Each structure stands twice: as structure tokens, then as C-alpha cells.
């Protein structure tokens with residue numbers, strides 16, 4: 001595939017990850033179309049590029065608008081989803097309409113419009129709580145929430161469309177993504193966005209459990225980089241890749257670093273562990289390295305500093 005993309009569609013392009021992807025695509029000279037129903041995304045994330053993109057307000061459950069938005073596109077980056085695990089637990093059916101059926105509509109519109117490739121946002125949630133570390137793409141999967149099942153279903157449909165219909169598909173299993181524009185407002189938001197807002201308001205965070213649990217935190221711009229590689233590398237078609245850093249950070253040391261940035265030594269509060277919390281998660285990114293040439297650019301401290309500045313200034 002040619003590394004220069006012409007016209008692309010980003011579903012969920014007004015969201016946290018989608019809007020960063022839109023920035024990179026616009027900067028790369030692509031003709032960018034965004035489809036977003038603004039249920040969790042926001043136009044403010046696109047304010048600075050609004051004159052350079054075509055925006056459709058609509059849902060991926062509406063195939064008519066999807067057909068229109070993906071017309072003449074070379075690639076679709078499918079980021080739209082009901083992203084809260086808890087929301088999918090509380091709304092297993094409604095969320096399936098969005099995450100399962102919506103994904104199927106995206107793939108089907110791509111097929112009908114002869115789009116060359118679809119890059120889909122999947123999740124490390126598909127691994128569940130298998131203690132085997134690091135997580136490898138070919139290890140057994142154990143989805144433990146409707147969200148994880150829905151992401152896995154999307155991957156399976158993607159493979160079928162790749163194998164049966166010749167639509168190239170690439171699935172990216174995101175680990176814990178963080179960065180500017182991540183919404184901290186729900187109790188189920190990513191831990192970094194929550195801790196950032198606590199630090200900015202000089203309040204202690206609540207650490208669930210002993211804080212020794214760890215995660216593979218990947219900066220949003222590295223996730224964007226992975227998407228661009230997945231869209232353009234010939235070897236990626238029909239495959240699934242973990243997107244993380246291969247390194248891990250405990251929740252205790254995460255707070256230590258954020259607390260340092262805030263210039264105050266604020267002691268965290270501790271609460272009982274979150275039910276069902278996975279203690280350890282870290283990605284093997286060997287496949288993304290070898291097939292996509294993916295290498296994260298942002299060391300944790302660098303990404304965290306940029307993120308802190310954003311929360312402080314906004």
C-alpha cells in the first residue's frame with residue numbers, strides 16, 4: 001500500500017484517540033472525513049482543524065450516513081464505540097448495537113464502497129485476567145465484559161471481511177491509552193486522566209488496592225503512529241497487533257510521578273481493590289515491531305509531562 005493516503009474516514013474522530021488521529025492525518029495532507037455522533041466525543045477536540053475536514057454528525061448504526069461518509073475513501077480508521085466497560089455491563093444490548101452492529105456496518109460500507117483497508121480499534125480487554133505475561137496476540141482469550149466480547153466480535157468480523165471479501169483489515173489491541181483530551185469526568189475514566197485532575201486541583205487521588213498493580217500505559221500519539229503504520233504497511237493486512245509499550249508502571253509510581261509534576265507531595269488515599277480488577281497487564285509488542293515497524297516514541301515520563309501540562313492549562 002502506498003504510504004501516502006488520499007481520502008480517509010475516521011469514525012469517532014471527535015473522541016480522545018480519534019481526534020489525535022485526525023490531527024496527524026490532516027498534517028499529513030490527507031482529505032479527512034469524520035463521522036461522530038458526539039455521544040462521548042466533542043467538537044472542541046476538532047476546533048483547530050474544523051476548516052480542514054469534512055464532518056458528519058451521525059452514528060455508525062446508520063448505514064446511509066456511513067455509505068456517504070466513506071465514499072471514495074482509501075482507508076477507514078474505526079475508532080467509534082461505546083468505550084466505557086461499565087456502560088456495556090449496564091447496557092449489554094444497547095452497547096452491542098453500537099459496538100457489534102456498528103462495526104459490522106462500518107465493514108459493510110467499506111466493502112460496498114470498495115475501500116481498500118479498515119483499521120479497527122480493539123482492546124487488551126479481550127485477554128481478560130489470564131495471568132500469563134506479557135500478553136501475546138496468539139494466547140487464549142478470555143473476554144470478561146460485554147465490551148470485551150464486542151471488541152472480539154469486531155476482530156472476528158474483520159477477519160471474515162479480510163478473508164471472504166478481500167477488504168484488508170487490521171485490528172489494533174490498545175493497552176492503557178493516555179494523553180491530552182482524555183475525559184476524566186466519569187469514575188470509570190482512565191486512571192491517568194483522573195489522577196491528573198486530582199493533582200491539578202491539589203487533591204489526593206484514591207488508589208484502589210495496594211497500588212502495586214501495574215499497567216502498560218501508551219501515549220496517544222504512539223497509538224496514532226500505530227494506526228498510520230497499520231493503514232499503510234503491506235504486511236499488516238488480515239492481522240491483529242498489540243499496541244502498548246512493552247513496559248509497565250505501577251499505580252503507586254504513577255502517582256509519585258504526577259505528584260512530583262504538581263510540585264506538591266500529596267499522599268494518596270487507599271480504598272479496597274476494584275472488584276474484578278486485573279493486577280498486571282503488559283503487552284508484547286514484538287509483532288507490531290516486526291510487521292509494522294512500530295516503536296513507541298514517547299517514554300512514559302515524556303508523555304506524562306505533556307499530559308500534565310494539558311490538564312494544567314485546560
Ligand code: UD1
Nearest residue numbers: 085124125176177189190191194206207208213251274277
Ligand atoms: C483498561 C481500560 C478498559 C479495558 C481494560 C483491559 C481504560 C480507561 N480502561 O482498564 O477499557 O477493558 O483496560 O485491560 O483505559 N485506579 C485507581 N484509582 C482510580 C482509577 C483507577 O487506583 O481512581 C486503578 C484501577 O484499580 C486499576 C488501574 O488504576 O488497577 C487502571 O485503571 P483504569 O485506568 O480504569 O484501566 P483498566 O482497569 O486497566
